[in-house]
Amino acid sequence: xxxxxxxxxxxxxxxxxxxxxxxxxxxxxxxxxxxxxxxxxxxxxxxxxxxxxxxxxxxxxxxxxxxxxxxxxxxxxxxxxxxxxxxxxxxxxxxxxxxxxxxxxxxxxxxxxxxxxxxxxxxxxxxxxxxxxxxxxxxxxxxxxxxxxxxxxxxxxxxxxxxxxxxxxxxxxxxxxxxxxxxxxxxxxxxxxxxxxxxxxxxxxxxxxxxxxxxxxxxxxxxxxxxxxxxxxxxxxxxxxxxxxxxxxxxxxxxxxxxxxxxxxxxxxxxxxxxxxxxxxxxxxxxxxxxxxxxxxxxxxxxxxxxxxxxxxxxxxxxxxxxxxxxxxxxxxxxxxxxxxxxxxxxxxxxxxxxxxxxxxxxxxxxxxxxxxxxxxxxxxxxxxxxxxxxxxxxxxxxxxxxxxxxxxxxxxxxxxxxxxxxxxxxxxxxxxxxxxxxxxxxxxxxxxxxxxxxxxxxxxxxxxxxxxxxxxx
Amino acid sequence: xxxxxxxxxxxxxxxxxxxxxxxxxxxxxxxxxxxxxxxxxxxxxxxxxxxxxxxxxxxxxxxxxxxxxxxxxxxxxxxxxxxxxxxxxxxxxxxxxxxxxxxxxxxxxxxxxxxxxxxxxxxxxxxxxxxxxxxxxxxxxxxxxxxxxxxxxxxxxxxxxxxxxxxxxxxxx
Numbered sequence: 001x002x003x004x005x006x007x008x009x010x011x012x013x014x015x016x017x018x019x020x021x022x023x024x025x026x027x028x029x030x031x032x033x034x035x036x037x038x039x040x041x042x043x044x045x046x047x048x049x050x051x052x053x054x055x056x057x058x059x060x061x062x063x064x065x066x067x068x069x070x071x072x073x074x075x076x077x078x079x080x081x082x083x084x085x086x087x088x089x090x091x092x093x094x095x096x097x098x099x100x101x102x103x104x105x106x107x108x109x110x111x112x113x114x115x116x117x118x119x120x121x122x123x124x125x126x127x128x129x130x131x132x133x134x135x136x137x138x139x140x141x142x143x144x145x146x147x148x149x150x151x152x153x154x155x156x157x158x159x160x161x162x163x164x165x166x167x168x169x170x171x172x173x174x175x176x177x178x179x180x181x182x183x184x185x186x187x188x189x190x191x192x193x194x195x196x197x198x199x200x201x202x203x204x205x206x207x208x209x210x211x212x213x214x215x216x217x218x219x220x221x222x223x224x225x226x227x228x229x230x231x232x233x234x235x236x237x238x239x240x241x242x243x244x245x246x247x248x249x250x251x252x253x254x255x256x257x258x259x260x261x262x263x264x265x266x267x268x269x270x271x272x273x274x275x276x277x278x279x280x281x282x283x284x285x286x287x288x289x290x291x292x293x294x295x296x297x298x299x300x301x302x303x304x305x306x307x308x309x310x311x312x313x314x315x316x317x318x319x320x321x322x323x324x325x326x327x328x329x330x331x332x333x334x335x336x337x338x339x340x341x342x343x344x345x346x347x348x349x350x351x352x353x354x355x356x357x358x359x360x361x362x363x364x365x366x367x368x369x370x371x372x373x374x375x376x377x378x379x380x381x382x383x384x385x386x387x388x389x390x391x392x393x394x395x396x397x398x399x400x401x402x403x404x405x406x407x408x409x410x411x412x413x414x415x416x417x418x419x420x421x422x423x424x425x426x427x428x429x430x431x432x433x434x435x436x437x438x439x440x441x442x443x444x445x446x447x448x449x450x451x452x453x454x455x456x457x458x459x460x461x462x463x464x465x466x467x468x469x470x471x472x473x474x
Numbered sequence: 475x476x477x478x479x480x481x482x483x484x485x486x487x488x489x490x491x492x493x494x495x496x497x498x499x500x501x502x503x504x505x506x507x508x509x510x511x512x513x514x515x516x517x518x519x520x521x522x523x524x525x526x527x528x529x530x531x532x533x534x535x536x537x538x539x540x541x542x543x544x545x546x547x548x549x550x551x552x553x554x555x556x557x558x559x560x561x562x563x564x565x566x567x568x569x570x571x572x573x574x575x576x577x578x579x580x581x582x583x584x585x586x587x588x589x590x591x592x593x594x595x596x597x598x599x600x601x602x603x604x605x606x607x608x609x610x611x612x613x614x615x616x617x618x619x620x621x622x623x624x625x626x627x628x629x630x631x632x633x634x635x636x637x638x639x640x641x642x643x644x645x646x647x
Binding site: 027028029030032033035036037039040044047048049051052055056058061077078079080081082373376377380383384387390391394398401403404405408409411412415416419422423426429430433 | 500501504505506507508509510511512513514515516518519520521522523524525526527530535537539568569572573575576577578579580623625627646647
């Protein structure tokens with residue numbers, strides 16, 4: 001199941017910047033000033049001042065409140081390491097703010113795929129968080145427990161998430177899907193199917209629900225396919241959209257379902273449809289071979305030969321396209337195009353993916369683009385570039401800042417120079433890693449297409465051989 | 475015939491699985507190094523912020539806050555120290571909203587030589603029931619600087635017992 005593919009559906013940060021009006025008179029005004037400045041669109045300046053005050057001990061009397069806000073603001077600026085330190089301090093100190101800190105730490109570890117640490121952080125939460133935060137926590141915890149095989153606990157969390165929820169929310173809807181997966185793993189297949197059937201019938205206007213409905217139909221289809229109930233499997237495959245994110249899988253699955261029944265004419269309908277889509281997609285490449293295979297099974301050797309030759313042409317073209325993308329990766333065009341897709345704000349928002357460049361490489365590397373490692377590396381690369389520009393700007397400003405004591409100015413400028421050098425080195429390393437990942441992916445693609453090409457040539461030869469034996473020289 | 479092809483088609487998903495590789499250890503180290511460096515860049519900004527401020531014992535920080543009150547519409551706050559003009563800020567609607575939501579405005583951070591001083595804070599605004607009438611409220615505070623950092627909050631708070639909101643100065647330690 002594509003559990004990791006559950007998209008973050010609300011902003012990952014910002015929960016703690018809720019208005020502190022009720023508690024305001026008790027909160028040090030320096031902390032409230034950070035809220036004020038962040039709210040008015042100066043989050044980085046607010047963070048810098050708050051850090052400066054905290055570092056000088058001006059907020060020691062309200063350290064936990066200051067650190068909790070600091071942790072949240074650091075996360076919003078993508079500064080995970082100091083955020084983790086600040087939030088850990090709050091969590092370990094206990095008290096009212098601890099639960100919010102553990103929650104933030106839990107989602108931070110979750111995002112980094114540090115499952116055990118995420119579960120440990122969530123387990124520290126003593127009370128119930130408010131609204132969406134509680135729902136997110138239960139969904140994440142359920143997912144982590146499911147991944148680690150602690151199925152009974154996963155079910156408990158997900159049932160708590162669903163309990164008494166009449167108002168729809170994305171967290172709850174994904175919770176229902178995850179609960180179905182958990183129940184499948186627990187062997188309670190009837191309950192799982194019931195949940196999936198209810199999801200598959202959902203509102204088709206809402207994009208999230210529609211995608212979930214497609215996933216539910218696909219899961220049900222494969223479940224039925226495995227059970228040998230081909231008719232039911234076909235029915236679920238047909239319910240899925242032919243244009244949604246899982247439609248290629250559905251089309252391939254539908255064809256396989258018919259093929260399993262030796263209904264090759266019917267199998268050819270979805271396979272032919274799929275074979276006309278973007279040939280960079282691996283399932284489309286499968287379909288390019290499945291189509292002539294189906295014709296072969298129908299003894300329609302002429303068409304089989306025609307489609308094998310068509311597949312061969314497509315694979316040759318694909319190899320050329322892969323080569324072109326490799327050149328774009330090697331000369332730096334791909335990284336530049338990807339980096340250009342990020343705005344300065346986007347680089348901090350982990351829900352935002354870079355706009356894929358129009359270059360042909362996008363369709364070959366989209367799967368790599370969606371991995372955590374690639375995204376974080378690219379984000380860091382863009383950020384290193386922005387930081388370099390920032391350092392250049394600061395250097396000029398520090399030189400011109402008359403209010404600075406000379407010794408401080410010199411020390412700051414020396415640090416700026418060191419940082420500039422290290423950022424330049426880092427940027428190079430990040431770019432090299434992005435290129436390495438892309439080339440690795442393209443090499444796998446090349447090998448796959450080469451294997452398919454060899455297989456296609458072999459099948460063509462088999463057809464000629466069969467024809468020669470059967471009809472001789474005619 | 476074509477059995478090998480059948481296996482190939484069905485094996486398609488296996489190829490997909492092979493492609494999903496685990497993050498390499500060096501990638502994690504690289505990302506950690508990047509995170510560390512970005513934190514150090516921010517650290518430079520923090521050190522710069524500290525360096526440009528007066529020494530803590532000579533600092534006076536003045537912040538403005540308000541609780542929403544139907545009776546008074548804040549327009550501006552002015553601060554004089556020892557009779558000299560030190561700060562004046564007119565509040566926009568967005569700022570008033572951010573204040574009403576619990577924020578505080580950093581009005582003034584000032585170096586003060588050690589010794590005795592007097593701060594005069596003035597709130598300027600309008601009484602909602604008499605829109606045209608400008609109202610000025612003033613609070614005076616005598617204090618000594620040079621020993622410790624002084625942080626004061628100019629509060630505009632509700633006081634249901636009184637016909638008018640409460641204007642006060644609160645010192646934080």
